[in-house]
Amino acid sequence: MNLRNKKLLAAKVLDVGLNRVRFDEERLNDIKEAITKRDIHGLINGGAISIKKENGTSSFRHKKRLLQKRKGRRQGGGSRKGKKTARLRDKESWMNRIRKQRKYLIFLKGSGYISRNDFRLVYKKAGGGFFRSKRHVKTYLQENKLIKEDGKAKKETGKEDRL
Secondary structure: OOOOHHHHHHHHOOOHHHEEEEEEHHHHHHHHOOOOHHHHHHHHHHHHHEOOOOOOOHHHHHHHHHHHOOOOOOHHHHOOOOOOOHHHHHHHHHHHHHHHHHHHHHHHHHHHOOOOHHHHHHHHHHHOOOOOOOOHHHHHHOOOOOOOHHHHHHHHOHHHHHH
C-alpha cells in the first residue's frame, strides 16, 4: 500500500520534512482512508501520525577539545593564528621580563652579592631596557665583576645555587 501522498499531506500539515513524518504501523488502514487535511489532523491528534525528533548538533567533540586545551594541548605552531604579539602583548612580555630581572637584582642586593651602588646602576639599566633577560643580567654582572664571590654571603643566605 502506497502512503506517499498521505505522508506529503501530513508533512504539509505539520510543517516538517517528509523524513520526519512517522506513521503508526498498527493504524495504517486508518491512515489509508484519510483523504482531507481534517482527516490527517484527526490522525495526528489520535497519535497515528507523529513527528520524529529533530537531530541536534552534538557538543561532545567540542567539550573534548576544550578539555585538551585546559591541559595545555593543541597550542602548537599549527594551531596559532596571528602574530606573536596577538597572543601575548608586547607590554605583558616586557612586564614579565622586567619583573624577573628586578626580583633577581633585589635578591642579590638583599643577600649581599652586589653593593648598593652597583645595584642602583644595574637596576636603572634594566629599567631602560638594556638587558634581554635574567640570564643577560647575570652574564653582565659576571663580566664586569660586580658579584662578590665571598663565602660569607653564601653561607648566610644558603642560596648559592640561585646565582
